[in-house]
Amino acid sequence: QTVLKPKDEDTKDDERNPVWLCDKAGVFYKMGNFPAAINAYSEAIKISPTLPKLYINRASCYIVLNLYEDAVIDCTRALDLLTPPVEANRLSRVRTLAKRGSAFCQLGSLDRALEDYELASKLSPDNDSLRRDLDTLRAQMGDNSLIQSEQPPISVS
16 A cells, blocks of 8 residues: 655655645556555645545545445535535536435435435436436335345446
8 A cells, every 4th residue: 555655854845735646646546546545635635625626536435445434424525615506516516416325325325315316417417327327226215125236336427
């Protein structure tokens, strides 16, 4: 596992730059090194705690590692930062709501997942993937006799 150095006199200026850290985390993510990506996003958040992208991306890592409660926390924080809700942040809100909805599904909080997917769908009514996920979730909720593992997984797209 790659660990970033704590901020001290030996730390390079790049390692104190949240954009550089975010880019580095993205490289770790693509390599499949999710703990290192989380570490880089966490360091970036310490430096710049008001950048929603950092929380959104860290939530993606948490989801891959099945850390759904952490993903919900990060998505909620990102949504808090994506205010006011304007056209410029609409797609980020859609992705974040879908991500949090997916995490809620995995936690078994289907009512909360439904709320997030419905909000995301209202913000992006032409998103076919989101509409399919919402239909799948509604079907799961409508038939409690189905075992969740028999249902297709709800994507985070």
